[in-house]
Amino acid sequence: MSEDSGIPCILMRGGTSKGPYFLASDLPSDTAERDDVIMRVMGTPDPRQINGIGGAHPLTSKVAVVSPSSDPDTDVDYLFLQVGVAEAFVTDKQNCGNMLAGVGPFAVERGLVPAVAPRTSVRIHLVNTGESATATFSTPDGSVDYCAPILLSFASPAEILPTGNVVDVLDGLDATCIDNGMPTVVLRAGDLGVSGYESPAELEANEALTTRIAVIRQQALALMGIGDAPSLPKISLLAPPRDGGTVSTRTFIPVRVHEAIGVLGAVSVATALLIPGAVGAELARLPAEPRAPLRLEHPAGSVDVSVELDPAADRPRTRNAGLVRTARKLFEGTVFPRPAA
Numbered sequence: 132m133s134e135d136s137g138i139p140c141i142l143m144r145g146g147t148s149k150g151p152y153f154l155a156s157d158l159p160s161d162t163a164e165r166d167d168v169i170m171r172v173m174g175t176p177d178p179r180q181i182n183g184i185g186g187a188h189p190l191t192s193k194v195a196v197v198s199p200s201s202d203p204d205t206d207v208d209y210l211f212l213q214v215g216v217a218e219a220f221v222t223d224k225q226n227c228g229n230m231l232a233g234v235g236p237f238a239v240e241r242g243l244v245p246a247v248a249p250r251t252s253v254r255i256h257l258v259n260t261g262e263s264a265t266a267t268f269s270t271p272d273g274s275v276d277y278c279a280p281i282l283l284s285f286a287s288p289a290e291i292l293p294t295g296n297v298v299d300v301l302d303g304l305d306a307t308c309i310d311n312g313m314p315t316v317v318l319r320a321g322d323l324g325v326s327g328y329e330s331p332a333e334l335e336a337n338e339a340l341t342t343r344i345a346v347i348r349q350q351a352l353a354l355m356g357i358g359d360a361p362s363l364p365k366i367s368l369l370a371p372p373r374d375g376g377t378v379s380t381r382t383f384i385p386v387r388v389h390e391a392i393g394v395l396g397a398v399s400v401a402t403a404l405l406i407p408g409a410v411g412a413e414l415a416r417l418p419a420e421p422r423a424p425l426r427l428e429h430p431a432g433s434v435d436v437s438v439e440l441d442p443a444a445d446r447p448r449t450r451n452a453g454l455v456r457t458a459r460k461l462f463e464g465t466v467f468p469r470p471a472a
C-alpha cells in the first residue's frame with residue numbers, strides 16, 4: 132500500500148457513533164504502523180482533529196477494521212479501534228457495539244458476505260475480546276436497506292463479574308463491576324451527590340465529581356484486572372427512571388460523558404439490573420413481563436435492551452442479549468492520511 136494514493140474506506144454512522152470502516156488488507160499489517168496511519172487519518176492528536184476525518188469527540192473518533200473471518204463459526208473479523216482525540220493513542224482494549232452496527236452492512240458492501248433477500252445475517256467475531264455477535268439486517272434486493280433496523284445479538288461471555296463480587300467498594304462507594312461485552316462500573320448517582328439527570332455538559336463541568344470519577348476509575352482498572360486502557364472502564368451513574376423506562380443512566384466513557392449510552396455498555400448495565408443485590412438494581416423499575424426488554428434512559432432518549440440471565444448457572448451468567456440499532460453509509464472513497472512527520 133502506498134499512502135500517497137490514499138486508503139479506500141467507507142465512512143459510516145454506526146448507531147450513535149461514526150467513523151471510517153476499512154478492510155484490514157487496505158491497512159499496514161504491522162500494528163504500530165497501522166496505528167500511526169490511523170492517527171494521521173483521524174487528525175490525532177488535536178482537540179479539533181482538524182487535519183483529519185475524526186469528529187473531535189470520543190464517539191466520533193472510532194475506526195472499524197474488517198476482514199474475512201479466521202474462525203469457521205463466524206463470517207467476518209471486526210477489530211474496533213478507539214482513537215484518542217487530543218491524546219495520541221489507538222487502543223484495541225474495548226469493543227464498540229455502536230460501530231458494530233455498521234460491520235454487517237460494510238461486509239456486504241465490500242463483498243465479504245453475499246446479501247440474501249429479504250435479510251442477511253452476518254456472524255461477527257469481535258477480535259478485541261474474542262466474543263461473537265450476529266447482525267441481521269434488511270437486504271431486500273441484494274443491497275443494504277439503511278432505513279431498516281439492524282438486530283444485534285450477542286453470545287454470552289463466560290464471566291460477567293470480573294472481580295468475582297456482585298458489590299465492591301470503590302473510593303468508599305458501593306459499586307458493581309460488570310462486563311457483559313464492556314467493562315463497566317455501575318454506581319448510584321445519588322451516592323456521588325448528583326441527581327443522575329444532569330446533561331453531559333453539566334456533569335463534565337462538575338469538577339468535584341470528575342475528580343472522584345477519576346479516582347474510582349483508577350481503582351476499578353486495578354480491581355477489574357484491566358491494566359492500562361485509556362478508554363476503560365465505562366462508569367454509569369444510575370437513578371430512578373423518569374420517562375417510563377427501567378432506569379436512568381449517565382455514563383462517563385470514562386472522561387467525557389456519553390451523549391447517549393454505548394451498546395455493550397447498555398447491555399452490561401442492563402445485565403447488572405437483573406442481578407440480585409447489584410448496585411442500582413433497587414432503583415430499577417423492571418418490566419412486569421420477565422422477557423420484556425429493559426429500557427435504559429440516557430441523555431438523548433432511551434435504548435431497549437433484551438437480556439436474560441441463565442437461571443441454571445451457579446454464578447450470574449446471561450443466556451442471550453440483544454438490541455436494535457441502525458447504521459448508514461455516509462460516504463465512500465479514498466482517505467489521505469496526514470504525511471508522516
Ligand code: NQM
Nearest residue numbers: 148227228229393394395396
Ligand atoms: O458500549 C462509546 C459508543 C461507545 C461504545 C464508549 C459502545 C458500546 O457509543 O458498545 O458502543 O463507551 O466509549 O460507540
